[in-house]
Amino acid sequence: MIMTCKQVAKALAENRYYEMPWNRRITMFIHIRICAVCGRYHQQVIDMQKGIHDYLEHEDAGDITPTLQLSDEARQRIAEKLKKEK
Amino acid sequence: MNDKLLHDPESWLDEHGDYLFRYAYVRLRNRAAAEDAVQETFLAGIKAYDRYDEKTPVRYWLRGILHHKVVDYIRKAAREIAVDDSEDHEILDRFKYKAFGIPSQQPAPWKFDPKHAYEQKEFWEIFYRCMAGLKESMGLAFTMRELEGLSTEEICKELRIKPNNLWVLLHRARAQLKECLEAHWITPEGTEQ
Numbered sequence: 676m677i678m679t680c681k682q683v684a685k686a687l688a689e690n691r692y693y694e695m696p697w698n699r700r701i702t703m704f705i706h707i708r709i710c711a712v713c714g715r716y717h718q719q720v721i722d723m724q725k726g727i728h729d730y731l732e733h734e735d736a737g738d739i740t741p742t743l744q745l746s747d748e749a750r751q752r753i754a755e756k757l758k759k760e761k
Numbered sequence: 762m763n764d765k766l767l768h769d770p771e772s773w774l775d776e777h778g779d780y781l782f783r784y785a786y787v788r789l790r791n792r793a794a795a796e797d798a799v800q801e802t803f804l805a806g807i808k809a810y811d812r813y814d815e816k817t818p819v820r821y822w823l824r825g826i827l828h829h830k831v832v833d834y835i836r837k838a839a840r841e842i843a844v845d846d847s848e849d850h851e852i853l854d855r856f857k858y859k860a861f862g863i864p865s866q867q868p869a870p871w872k873f874d875p876k877h878a879y880e881q882k883e884f885w886e887i888f889y890r891c892m893a894g895l896k897e898s899m900g901l902a903f904t905m906r907e908l909e910g911l912s913t914e915e916i917c918k919e920l921r922i923k924p925n926n927l928w929v930l931l932h933r934a935r936a937q938l939k940e941c942l943e944a945h946w947i948t949p950e951g952t953e954q
Contacts, residue, residue: 722871757774
């Protein structure tokens with residue numbers, strides 16, 4: 676089934692591309708590849724969703740470690756709370 | 762030795778504190794709120810520890826609790842901020858979205874190849890920093906939709922906005938994220954784009 680530009684826009688606004696069923700993704704992919712009107716815009720939306728999808732996988736695996744950690748003050752406060760509550 | 766003994770709550774802070782803090786920070790974009798969410802997660806974890814069934818590693822079990830804390834915080838924050846939709850009509854008109862769902866102006870192409878960048882380990886720290894830099898209502902909408910996977914209806918209800926306004930917020934968030942990534946990601950030398 677061929678999708679219209681509006682259907683592609685609606686589907687991408689309501690669902691994450693990489694969580695859609697493969698048959699829906701294929702029809703969307705075909706539209707985006709051949710559509711000169713909305714193709715580039717929606718390809719960028721999908722590229723971004725792919726980035727978020729991959730980010731979440733890396734986050735799950737714990738292999739993104741920005742130089743950001745709990746402050747010493749918060750760490751101490753939480754440690755004290757944990758001792759009390761245990 | 763079973764998992765429960767291996768994961769005494771007193772060790773949670775050292776083993777999972779920073780991981781959970783980074784998870785909360787990129788979603789809440791507020792250090793104090795993220796630290797509070799981690800603390801509340803540990804305290805809720807202690808209370809619910811008897812129900813921990815060891816089927817999932819304790820880190821993911823705690824993260825599941827944190828997910829609810831994050832969404833609760835966002836709900837409260839959403840009540841306190843007024844979403845500025847004064848520019849929304851202009852953007853919607855420009856995109857002719859209501860009628861056709863298509864942009865009347867093509868976006869600028871990527872300044873780097875995203876598929877290639879996604880394969881580079883260093884890229885994800887920049888991605889993290891750029892997501893953490895999204896502002897207020899735009900950031901809240903982005904977290905709820907893209908990171909936590911809430912439905913359009915739920916988000917519109919929480920932010921008290923219409924689906925078209927949500928679409929504009931997400932459009933703006935993606936544009937800001939793209940701009941930030943393009944400003945900070947430099948393709949490593951010697952690799953093809």
